[in-house]
Structure formats: C-alpha cells, structure tokens
Amino acid sequence: MRSSIQGGDSLVFLNMAEFGYKGTLDPTIVHITNCKRIEIRNAIFDDIFITENLNHSLNPLEWDYDTLFWAKFNGTLNAGNVEHGLEYTSDIIIKRRKIDKDDDIYHPWIPLFRVPVTSWDGFSFTLFDHYVANNTEYEYALVPVLEGVESSYHVNSITTSFKGMFVVSKEKIFKSLLEMRYSDEKNHNTTSVRTIDRKFPFIVNHSKNNFYSGDVEGVFVPFRKETCDFDFDAAYKYREDLMEFLANGQAKFLKLEDGRIWMMVVSDNNPKETQDDYVKKFTTSFGWTEVGNVHNTDDYFQNGFIDEETYRYK
Amino acid sequence: MSKPIVSRVHPFDSTWPILEQGSLITTPAGESVSVIFNYIYQGTFQQFQNEIRIYNSQGALVYQRKYDNMRHQYLLPIYAILNGDTYTAQIRVFGKLENNSQQVSDWSDIVQFKTFARPIFEINNIHQDQQIANSNFTVSVFYSQAQGEMLKDFSIYLYDKGMQLIHNSGRLSPSGGMLYTITSLLDNEGYYIKANGETVSGMIIETGLIRFSVEYINPPQYILFELTNHPDDGAVGIRSNIIIIDGISNPSPPIYIDNNEVDLTDPTYWVRWEKGFSFKDSFLMQIDMRSTFGSGKTFFQMWDDNNNSIYLQRWEGVYPPLPTIRNFIRLYSDNNVVRYVTCSNVITRLNTLKSRVTVKKDKYLYEVKYSRR
Numbered sequence: 001m002r003s004s005i006q007g008g009d010s011l012v013f014l015n016m017a018e019f020g021y022k023g024t025l026d027p028t029i030v031h032i033t034n035c036k037r038i039e040i041r042n043a044i045f046d047d048i049f050i051t052e053n054l055n056h057s058l059n060p061l062e063w064d065y066d067t068l069f070w071a072k073f074n075g076t077l078n079a080g081n082v083e084h085g086l087e088y089t090s091d092i093i094i095k096r097r098k099i100d101k102d103d104d105i106y107h108p109w110i111p112l113f114r115v116p117v118t119s120w121d122g123f124s125f126t127l128f129d130h131y132v133a134n135n136t137e138y139e140y141a142l143v144p145v146l147e148g149v150e151s152s153y154h155v156n157s158i159t160t161s162f163k164g165m166f167v168v169s170k171e172k173i174f175k176s177l178l179e180m181r182y183s184d185e186k187n188h189n190t191t192s193v194r195t196i197d198r199k200f201p202f203i204v205n206h207s208k209n210n211f212y213s214g215d216v217e218g219v220f221v222p223f224r225k226e227t228c229d230f231d232f233d234a235a236y237k238y239r240e241d242l243m244e245f246l247a248n249g250q251a252k253f254l255k256l257e258d259g260r261i262w263m264m265v266v267s268d269n270n271p272k273e274t275q276d277d278y279v280k281k282f283t284t285s286f287g288w289t290e291v292g293n294v295h296n297t298d299d300y301f302q303n304g305f306i307d308e309e310t311y312r313y314k
Numbered sequence: 315m316s317k318p319i320v321s322r323v324h325p326f327d328s329t330w331p332i333l334e335q336g337s338l339i340t341t342p343a344g345e346s347v348s349v350i351f352n353y354i355y356q357g358t359f360q361q362f363q364n365e366i367r368i369y370n371s372q373g374a375l376v377y378q379r380k381y382d383n384m385r386h387q388y389l390l391p392i393y394a395i396l397n398g399d400t401y402t403a404q405i406r407v408f409g410k411l412e413n414n415s416q417q418v419s420d421w422s423d424i425v426q427f428k429t430f431a432r433p434i435f436e437i438n439n440i441h442q443d444q445q446i447a448n449s450n451f452t453v454s455v456f457y458s459q460a461q462g463e464m465l466k467d468f469s470i471y472l473y474d475k476g477m478q479l480i481h482n483s484g485r486l487s488p489s490g491g492m493l494y495t496i497t498s499l500l501d502n503e504g505y506y507i508k509a510n511g512e513t514v515s516g517m518i519i520e521t522g523l524i525r526f527s528v529e530y531i532n533p534p535q536y537i538l539f540e541l542t543n544h545p546d547d548g549a550v551g552i553r554s555n556i557i558i559i560d561g562i563s564n565p566s567p568p569i570y571i572d573n574n575e576v577d578l579t580d581p582t583y584w585v586r587w588e589k590g591f592s593f594k595d596s597f598l599m600q601i602d603m604r605s606t607f608g609s610g611k612t613f614f615q616m617w618d619d620n621n622n623s624i625y626l627q628r629w630e631g632v633y634p635p636l637p638t639i640r641n642f643i644r645l646y647s648d649n650n651v652v653r654y655v656t657c658s659n660v661i662t663r664l665n666t667l668k669s670r671v672t673v674k675k676d677k678y679l680y681e682v683k684y685s686r687r
Contacts, residue, residue, distance in 0.1 A: 075573040123556060
C-alpha cells in the first residue's frame with residue numbers, strides 16, 4: 001500500500017511506512033580508515049601518488065613530509081622515498097662536518113654513527129650527536145653503504161643552539177648553567193737562546209706542541225623541566241657522579257656557550273668541590289688539557305669517541 | 315675678435331632625442347635635440363644668436379644653421395646629420411653693441427666628434443619588477459652597436475628601495491665577460507639596479523633603472539633524516555625518515571614498459587603492497603594510467619585490517635540522450651555490511667589515451683575526478 005508522507009510516496013509494510021523520506025535510499029557513508037594494503041590490476045599504470053595533504057596541487061615533483069605512498073614503476077615496485085637500489089643497503093653511516101660559510105670553509109667529514117640495516121621492515125633510528133659546538137652550522141650526511149661501498153650523500157644542515165657549559169663523553173653528559181668561569185691558554189714550547197754577540201735572543205721552536213689547556217668551574221645542579229627549577233636536593237648525587245666522571249681519565253668534550261669546544265682530558269688541577277654561601281651549593285672546578293682536534297676523525301677514534309667499524313668510513 | 319671655445323663633444327646618436335629631467339629638449343624652432351654643443355664666449359657683446367657649420371669626413375659642408383639663442387649652447391636637432399661618420403664643427407655667435415650695430419665673432423676652433431647609432435645596452439636577465447629568489451644574482455649585460463663601436467667599460471650600480479646607492483662595481487672590462495655577481499641581497503627587500511657604460515669613442519650609455527625585489531624560496535627539500543636541536547642536552551638529534559614500501563606482483567617481476575609503466579592488462583596480473591605504510595582518515599590520491607581495460611572492472615583496491623575496502627572501477631556506456639560512449643569512475647567503500655558508491659565526472663570514450671583518476675577522502679567524504687592527461 002502506498003501513502004504520502006511529507007509530500008512523497010512511501011511504502012507501508014506491516015503498518016510501517018518505509019522509505020518515506022526522499023533521502024531514505026541514499027547510500028550510507030562508510031568510513032574506512034587505516035588502510036594498509038593496496039592492489040592494482042586491469043590496466044597499464046604509470047604513477048600512483050598518495051599524500052596526507054588534501055590541498056596538494058598534485059603533479060608532484062618530489063617526495064615531501066606529507067607524502068604517504070608514491071609508486072613510479074620506473075623498473076621497481078618501490079613506493080617509498082628512497083631511490084632504486086637502496087633496499088640492498090647493508091649499513092647507514094651518519095657523517096658530520098662543520099661549515100664556515102663566511103670563510104667558505106668546509107671541514108672534513110667525520111663519521112659518527114654506523115647503523116646496520118638487517119631489514120627495512122619498520123626500519124628507523126634516532127641518534128644524538130653531543131660533540132657539537134654551540135651556535136655553529138653543521139652539515140650531516142646520511143650515506144648508504146652498498147656491499148662495502150659508500151653510495152650518494154643525502155645532506156641536511158642545522159645551526160646548533162644550546163645554553164650552558166657541557167662536559168660530554170660517549171656515555172655521559174654533565175651540564176652547568178650557574179656561575180660558570182673558564183680560563184684557557186695556548187701552549188707552545190719555545191726556548192730562548194742568548195748569545196754574547198747579539199742584542200736579541202734566538203727563539204727556538206723545535207716542538208710541534210700547539211694545544212689549549214685551562215681551568216673551568218661551575219655549579220653543576222640538575223634542572224627539572226617540570227618545575228622549571230634547579231633541584232639542589234639532588235645535587236650531591238649529581239656531583240658525585242660528576243667527580244667520578246671527571247676522574248676516570250677518559251677523553252671528553254668541553255663545550256662552552258660562546259661556541260668554543262675542545263677535546264680534552266681532565267688534568268693538572270684535580271677536580272675539586274667548594275661550598276659557597278648556600279649549604280647545598282657547591283662549585284666544581286677542574287683543570288683540563290686538549291688532546292685532539294675536534295674536526296679530525298683520527299682523534300675521534302684514538303680517543304674513543306667512535307668505534308673502529310665507524311672509523312673505517314672516514 | 316674673440317671666438318667661442320667649444321667643449322669636447324662625446325659621440326652621440328644623431329637620431330636619438332635627449333631628455334632633461336624627463337622632458338624633451340627642443341631647439342628654438344621646437345625640434346627635438348640630439349646633442350648640445352656647449353661653449354664659452356667672452357666677447358664684447360651680448361649674444362642673441364649662434365650659428366654652427368658642420369663638415370663630414372670628406373670635408374663637405376653638411377649642415378649650417380643659425381638660431382636665436384642667448385645661451386652659450388648650440389642645440390643640434392635630430393636628423394641634422396647622419397650616423398656613422400666623423401664630423402668637424404665650428405660655432406660662432408652674433409650680438410649687438412650698445413649702438414645696435416650687429417657683431418659676429420670669429421668661428422671657433424674646430425671640434426671633432428663622431429656619430430653612431432645608439433648602442434643596445436641593457437641588463438638582459440632582469441626585467442622590471444622581477445622577483446629574485448636568491449641572495450646572490452649574476453647580472454648579465456648585453457651590448458651591441460650597429461656600426462661596430464666597441465664598449466670600453468661598464469659599471470653596475472645597486473640601490474636600495476630608497477634609492478640609496480648600496481654597491482658600485484667599479485669599472486669592469488667587457489673582455490672579462492659581461493657578467494657581474496651581486497651578493498648579500500636580503501630577503502623581502504626591494505632594490506634598483508642599472509648599468510652605465512662608455513664606448514671606445516667616449517659615448518656614455520646607461521640602461522636605466524630596473525626595479526626588482528628579493529624573496530627567498532625555501533623548497534621543501536625532503537631529506538631522508540631530520541635534524542633537531544636539543545638545547546637541554548647540547549646535542550643535535552638525528553631521526554630517520556627512510557620509507558621503504560616494497561611491492562609484490564604476479565608475474566614477478568612484472569612487465570614494465572620503457573621502465574616507466576607497469577602492464578597489468580592480463581586479468582591474472584596484479585601488483586600488491588602490504589607493508590610499510592598506513593593511511594588514516596584522510597588522503598588525496600592521484601592515479602595516472604592508460605584506460606585499456608574493460609568496463610566494470612576493479613583496477614584499484616585498498617583494505618584495512620578488518621577487510622573493509624575502498625575500490626575503483628571504470629564504467630563505460632551510452633547514457634541517453636547523448637549517443638556517444640562515455641566513461642566515468644565509480645568509487646565503492648565497502649565494510650561488508652553496507653556499500654557506499656559515488657561517481658566521478660563523465661568524459662567521452664578513451665582508447666589508449668592516458669587518463670588520471672583523483673580521489674580525495676576527507677574522513678567520511680569522498681570525491682572522485684576523472685580526466686585525460
């Protein structure tokens with residue numbers, strides 16, 4: 001039986017009016033999310049591009065951070081962001097170098113990390129380079145290694161930014177933000193030879209010695225981000241660890257906020273703590289001597305900052 | 315009787331009118347002027363007329379004319395003489411004494427000059443109001459002269475938007491190439507630039523001011539890893555962005571066409587990707603292909619973990635009242651309980667022509683477009 005409801009026809013079935021609204025038979029929207037499988041067939045395909053950016057102008061020229069999937073069918077079924085052949089990579093090497101753009105100086109690449117690639121399934125890494133100076137521009141390169149041979153360099157750059165003084169080894173970081181004081185001197189050995197027949201002496205420099213040494217002091221206290229405050233209650237434990245760290249004889253990086261950085265060993269003046277005006281406030285001081293060039297891969301290796309496997313890719 | 319002392323005359327284009335503060339200079343008779351002969355006269359009378367006579371390189375008198383003029387300048391009209399020759403000229407002045415008797419000076423000493431067509435002298439890689447995307451820019455200067463007059467040197471002048479001179483290249487020799495690199499252009503700034511030059515014969519030329527602006531472009535260079543500052547640790551974080559999405563196929567390997575396309579026209583052939591990606595609620599997709607398959611066949615399908623899928627089919631048919639065969643794309647969204655369908659626009663029949671399907675999925679809403687490419 002038909003009847004009219006709201007100006008349209010409807011079907012009355014078992015005393016119920018069915019399909020009485022004009023939009024009743026419109027298809028129901030089905031929401032499907034989290035698709036993880038794609039299949040194509042029945043055509044000749046040139047390109048499939050999928051992006052998160054709904055306002056993308058399409059006709060893409062390059063992969064960007066919104067791209068999800070891009071199959072180009074240029075001899076491979078790869079739809080990811082790496083060039084053909086990278087899927088055979090055995091290792092990824094991360095290298096870094098300092099740039100002085102004003103003087104157009106590019107320091108040598110230093111291999112910092114080697115990431116073995118056993119499977120690309122879920123492959124990802126997050127690394128931290130603590131051996132950088134403040135307010136300095138660096139270039140990093142991701143270098144795939146195929147059958148022991150380096151492939152092309154994928155380069156990115158950054159200008160560092162941090163505050164405070166850091167003493168850093170391969171395993172540990174200690175930081176001071178309070179009452180930092182430093183002094184340094186340049187050491188190079190000369191001998192003064194005075195002769196009878198000259199007014200002026202001869203200055204003889206047979207040694208290649210040319211290194212920095214100095215003294216540093218600061219208040220080392222943990223800083224709690226949650227309370228945005230220094231935790232002086234936990235400071236003694238922090239300083240105990242620091243004293244062990246300074247006395248372990250291993251090479252470290254000393255980094256200052258003004259951009260200076262040295263590869264050094266704690267020497268000469270032993271690490272010392274001095275209490276200041278507040279009962280929980282101690283100043284830690286120590287002397288240091290430069291032992292390597294922060295831009296030299298050999299010095300990184302000899303002082304234990306990179307391992308032998310990574311050093312091979314210098 | 316004293317005579318005028320005529321200043322040096324630089325080479326000029328006898329057909330080119332000169333301007334003063336943007337306005338044409340004219341003779342007392344109202345004609346445009348190609349050159350001004352300046353002179354000094356220290357005679358005993360007040361000048362009220364001057365006269366010039368000009369001889370060509372063969373010694374023939376080619377121009378002689380008198381003007382009423384009290385200024386110590388002779389204004390030569392354009393086209394009075396021809397380009398491409400070396401001329402000599404003399405000037406004399408006329409005056410009156412207090413008793414109104416007319417006086418005339420001696421002819422000045424001969425002054426020699428050249429005429430040739432104005433060179434084409436321009437900065438040919440910046441146009442007015444151009445936008446430059448770099449802090450450095452290499453300016454290219456072009457010079458050409460019809461009679462073969464060579465360029466002796468040129469200079470580049472850079473001004474800021476307030477017309478303050480920022481940089482002067484100094485004299486540059488054309489033998490080193492007509493290029494000059496300006497540096498340190500700042501982002502979001504406006505500048506003016508011009509080039510001045512001098513020919514071998516001494517003609518001074520300039521390009522005129524060109525206004526341009528600088529806006530750096532920072533392309534979204536996609537890098538396989540991201541770098542971030544970690545100021546609390548004094549470190550740089552390095553995070554990978556490598557995405558490998560490998561496909562499998564039947565046959566394996568699939569049939570490639572010119573290493574640019576994959577042929578899946580055989581009904582048993584397919585390509586599948588099953589790992590390395592995940593599309594959430596919204597995405598925009600573009601599929602470029604050749605429409606060689608039959609009507610009503612699925613050519614693209616994607617599934618979620620619950621086997622719900624979105625798939626695309628091409629449909630073709632005659633849809634009255636139009637008699638032509640027309641094509642469109644149907645998108646199905648199927649959760650195995652309910653199936654949603656939406657259609658693209660309609661286009662006329664495709665044979666093996668290249669086509670493009672665009673699908674926009676904005677959470678629950680779908681939009682499909684179909685076009686040739």
